Amino acid sequence: MTQDTSLRFREFKMPDVGEGLTEAEILKWYVQPGDTVTDGQVVCEVETAKAAVELPIPYDGVVHELRFAEGATVDVGTSIITVDVAPGSGEAAPAAAAAVPAAQTEASPVAEAATETATEAATETEEAKPKGRQPVLVGYGVAESSTKRRPRKQTGAPEQTPVTAAIQAEMNGHGAPTAPRPLAKPPVRKLAKDLGIDLATVTPTGPDGIITREDVHAAAAPAPAAAPVVPEPVAAPEPVTAPLASGARETRVPVKGVRKATAAAMVGSAFSAPHVTEFVTIDVTRTMKLVEELKADKDMAGLRVNPLLLIAKALLVAIKRNPEINASWDEANQEIVQKHYVNLGIAAATPRGLIVPNIKDAHDKTLPQLAESLGELVATAREGKTTPAAMQGGTVTITNVGVFGVDTGTPILNPGESAILAVGAIKLQPWVHKGKVKPRQVTTLALSFDHRLVDGELGSRFLADVAAILENPKKLMTWA
Known part of the structure; x- marks a missing residue:
């Protein structure tokens, strides 16, 4: 049968x-x-x-x-x-x-x-x-399906159209054209057509004999000029050297995947939410000392302890003191949605582009738990294994531009969120401390927020609370 x-x-x-x-x-x-x-x-x-x-x-x-x-x-x-x-x-x-x-x-x-x-x-x-x-x-x-269908019966070989x-x-090989069509992807064919190049004359270098964009550009490059034919007594001029195809002046990279989604999201955010950015420069010497103390704490053994950890904790405490900032704008229903949880986004640069995974319910985590979550988030992003679910549902984001030596910036809101905090480089600078100019660890914070949700007073108060905690981290014990 x-x-x-x-x-x-x-x-x-x-x-x-x-x-x-x-x-x-x-x-x-x-x-x-x-x-x-x-x-x-x-x-x-x-x-x-x-x-x-x-x-x-x-x-x-x-x-x-x-x-x-x-x-x-x-x-x-x-x-x-x-x-x-x-x-x-x-x-x-x-x-x-x-x-x-x-x-x-x-x-x-x-x-x-x-x-x-x-x-x-x-x-x-x-x-x-x-x-x-x-x-x-x-x-x-x-998951197992709860229903089954009876398969169709076939009376013979599948019909061939x-x-x-x-x-x-x-x-x-039967009925094949005498001159097989060159192998090339549709974008490459369009490029050849735009440049007036016959693909049949192009030498392929791609796998399985596929013509690449580089092959087309190489075919389009001007050939070296031949030396003119002149009578024997006259010395021939030196041949003209044409530019090599490898020295192309432009490279075009297709916009797709993460980069395409990020670009669309940033454009949508920039032109839908009215952005306001405020700045504050602060002395974080005490925070840097606390980082070193925590590294030696047995409760933090094996965990990633760095300034970002305390900045994240300061942000969470400031949200607790100013809960109205943790919200989103529902355009369809014309409502402000107050969030009673914090999914803390951390902007991460990866080879495929910028992604913003978030720590779910970060507001409920202790400092060791927050350190563990941050470590897992960073490691997963670097490996390129961040799941789509990890990048959905964020409420507030931190972007640490300081790791690139940048003082600060004006970050664009992650779509659907109300605020994003940019952290600049922490540098040793002259600072007035207790009436005297001393070298201190200093950084600049920049807070961008959606002005439909957050007015100047709320935004300023929130940023001031983050700054106060980082200048004097003992406030974590009394404000948390």
Whole structure:
């Protein structure tokens, strides 16, 4: 009896790994066709507009096909990998699973035209098979479906459409054009068209013979001028040296992923919330001494203790004294939403761009617990493992520009938040202390706030409280 191929080949679709995300870029594949995979095994890493996330496969079986190459941006709900859950049964792959590899699909006009047909066939196959476990984020497990559907019966081999037949013919070498189309991604083709370059004349340097942007620019660069032909007695002039392609004056980097999301968020925030920024320069010598004392405290052993820890604690205490500053503006309902919790955001620079993960319910944490949370947040961000959930729901943010030697700045609010505190570099400077000029540890704080939510009095009082605690950290014991 012939096995139903719709039950044998499972399509793993790109899941929504955040809240309402529509696409993700495949950063890296951890498996290749022919590899054996098990339920829950991580098969690839993808980057969304929020963060990089590892995806586990919800099936046991053998990888049949990777539908997209690394670097491809894929819409949520699109099949990215096919798994043979019954290897060795001898059945042929369904028509949808016989799609051309990413590079060939991109290079072939016939294959490009067949993309929608193949996707629709894969969708029908997905709907026909039982609904099992759905792909989720690493660490959250998978849930069993409470309902099952009866699979459709197939009376024969899957029907081959004219388009898929053309693809198969091209793959087998039958009916293929005498001059195969050069391999290049759509943006590269557009660049070549804009520069008037025939891709057939370009020498590819990319993997699998794919033409890159650099190849097109190299082809567009002027060739070295040839020496003119002159009579023998006359000395030929020195040849003119043309600029090398490697010395290009510009480099274009696609805006996507975290950088694209950050740019959109900052523009939206800057032009929707009326920003006001206030500054204060303070003596933090006592805070720096307390940092050294805490490093030697047995209760803080093994924890990351630095000035940011005490600045965060000072901010939380100031919010407790001025709770109205911890709010958000609900434009749709024309309401001010007062937050009775603090999800403290910490701006972190990563190779993929600026992200702002937050510490949930930071207001309830003791100093050791806050130190532990800060350490985990920084380590996770540096490894590129921050999850989308960690960057949602923030209420107030700290950005430490001082680590770059900058005195201060005028930070833009993280969308949906009421305030952000920028901390400048802590430097030894002359300062009047007890009536005498002495070298003291000094820094400048800058507080930006949404003037719809926070008026000048509230903003000034809040910033003054943060400054007072950092100038005299003993206030933590009486104000906390």
